Amino acid sequence: NAGVTQTPKFQVLKTGQSMTLQCAQDMNHNSMYWYRQDPGMGLRLIYYSASEGTTDKGEVPNGYNVSRLNKREFSLRLESAAPSQTSVYFCASSVSPADTEAFFGQGTRLTVV
């Protein structure tokens, strides 16, 4: 029962460093998402992939890039990390973009110093 698996769970970066957050799902879902969660705020969509081969910007895409590697995997890249990107990042998947039930990974807690 793996569901959605994210790696790593914790990461500390220095300002300007780059890193890639990995996400994989084993539910044969078509759609995948990357969110960030900050204290006192709702989840905010960074990027999403409605189906394999497509990616689109969400609410807060600046400073991030994504790759839908195949149907299972959707990665998020920070090219030059900034302290404002300190957050908890969640990957999620759903059967389709119209399906509002998303299944989430356990999250990656990222600190940029």
Added chain:
Amino acid sequence: KNQVEQSPQSLIILEGKNCTLQCNYTVSPFSNLRWYKQDTGRGPVSLTIMTFSENTKSNGRYTATLDADTKQSSLHITASQLSDSASYICVVSAINSNYQLIWGAGTKLIIKP
């Protein structure tokens, strides 16, 4: 602007007591509303979905209500248990081409023995 507001921000109750969490939204046109439960350090998990035509729906000790006219929803928890300690997030789906989900900031519920 599409918004989802939840109240209270946090709530502490004794084990065995009931509580009600509120969600007000200004999302239009409305598609559906979901309540998620998010345990500390984990991703959100869907509890229930409310569509436009539904007024009440129960899932065990959780009962959600929806008043589409006043754009309000509530989540009532009966006979609370320690395992109910979590954040409860209201998410509203807007009907548009971007399959937009608008997330509330959540209510942090603490159950004390």
